[in-house]
Amino acid sequence: MDIAETKAKYAEEREKRLRSDGNDQYFRMAENFEEYLDDPYVEIEQRETKSDHVDVAFVGGGYAGLVTGARLAELGVTSYRVIEKGGDFGGTWYWNRYPGAMCDTASMIYMPLLEETGHMPREKYARAPEILEHCRRIATQYDLYDKALFHTRVTELRWLEESQVWQVKTDRGDAFTAQFVVVGTGPLHVPKLPGIPGLDTFNGHSFHTSRWDYSYTGGDAEGALMEGLTDKRVALIGTGATAVQCVPHLSAACKKIYVCQRTPSSVDVRSNESMNADWYSEKTNEPGWQKTWMENFTKNMSGASDGVDLVQDGWTDLARRFLGKIAQLPVEERGDVVKMMEAYESSDFEKMDEIRGRVDEVVSDVETAEKLKAWYRQLCKRPCFHDDYLQSFNNASTVLLDTDGKGVERITEGGIVVNGIEYPVDCIIYATGFEIGTELIDRAGFEMIGREELSLSDYWKNGMRTLHGISVHNFPNAFRVQPTQAANFIANVPHNIVESAKTIAMIINHVRASGFQTIEATKEAEDDWQELLSGSMQMLADPSCTPGYYNNEGQPLPDNAVGYVGHPEGAMAYFKFIDGWREAGDFEGMSVS
Known part of the structure; x- marks a missing residue:
């Protein structure tokens, strides 16, 4: 044709x-079909309620909670607690145990902390049992199990102004406090x-x-x-x-x-294949190799490749084709947007x-x-x-x-x-997937109350507002691990997670080491970041696409979805920016007290 x-x-x-x-x-299970949400894997164990204090409370026990916990542990933060609705660590990989489940991006870039744990994936595309095993490996190595509350859902996060801490309430009667809270519940965790x-x-x-x-x-x-x-x-x-x-x-x-x-x-x-130990050893003998691999994949997917493709899979094939067609254009036409779009099409x-x-x-x-x-x-x-x-x-x-x-x-x-x-x-x-495009408060299952009783849902009623996709004005000592308003790199979500986790851990360490109590995004910095994002393309695919969760089921985006974007210059531009921002050490755009 x-x-x-x-x-x-x-x-x-x-x-x-x-x-x-x-x-x-779609039907929401929590409203009429709760029996579909029961955990078939691990029985709920009785435990005492928590009413103590921790330095950091993390909502979600998937990759986000694991990697953030690991980075905090490396910086000496041990008073850390994970609240997880499943019966173990793993997040998506705790729940998705259907036959044949495996990652659809290469193990080398999908499984975080391979370098730190010394694990070699068994195949190019790891299967679910191995990924769940790796999640448990991370939790064990960084001593996270005794810091976890499993089969527990957060019902409210509330900032207590007088004591300058967050109160964490759960569906199992817990009401403890934390100096910092981090939310990393993942974009796809509520089945529909x-x-x-x-x-x-x-x-x-x-x-x-x-x-x-x-x-x-x-x-x-x-x-x-x-x-x-x-x-x-x-x-x-x-x-x-x-x-x-x-x-x-x-x-x-x-x-x-x-x-x-x-x-x-x-x-x-x-074309899945077993991992070759000699090949793996050769490719991973330099410190920082996994970061190199992740960035190489992101560059290829963003059209910013230098001609090297370490992963070489179906994801990067389209990018290789596109760059090949660009190379065939006359030099004077290679910067022409129309010609480039024609080449991509x-x-x-x-x-x-x-x-x-x-x-x-x-x-x-x-x-x-x-x-x-x-x-x-x-x-x-x-x-x-x-x-x-x-x-x-x-x-x-x-x-x-x-x-x-x-x-x-x-x-x-x-x-x-x-x-x-x-x-x-x-x-x-x-096999109908997970909610996306529904209200954030509905998917999260809890409300977050910041300064002066301001709820996050009210603050975001006209659209998400963050600084770097990580922190929010009026919500001190609170952070988020998620792609939106950051790199927004959907082809390999773990890349977003490892960068956010490192940034958050360094912010928390900075506050603790400097003797401060709170840190918060300033309104001016948040406004400036929103202005930068206003030049971005929407995260969701073109409305002319076949309906699906990539394009809001083919419907116009609601008014409050205007902020669901990434860095206007692409994922690698964000990763480069955030790396320089945190390494500078002064965390520009955030105020401490």
């Missing part, structure tokens, strides 16, 4: 999937359900992929055959990154697996045409292959990479129920209805 025809096809497929209800099409009529009427078994029920399916997170499904008819709703990874395992185990598809994912080659069309061509090469049934093709730009949705997903549709057990953009019509007591046909099933598995 030529570019004009491809664009028309993209627009046609997008139009089929547009919905006026946007994010409201599709708003399908009849969802609550199904009489069979059902669960969300973030709470995989191995007691029903059999098997385990290591990939053992799920013998409990050999006589079962199963419906999997959702075909995003999670489904791409678990479908091959369901295909091998189920009597019949119905894969319910509203929008196909783009699925490129994964051409690269993307070529890439997606290859991905669609791969479907034809792999899937034997022509009709099924046609329905599995993704008709949108590669970065409109989270790109997927897998070597067994498409192959699964050649198995007799596996049936694609394509809904032509409409989604499952309804759920009955005994099955699902797609395209007017009811399919009886024994089990429904929801």
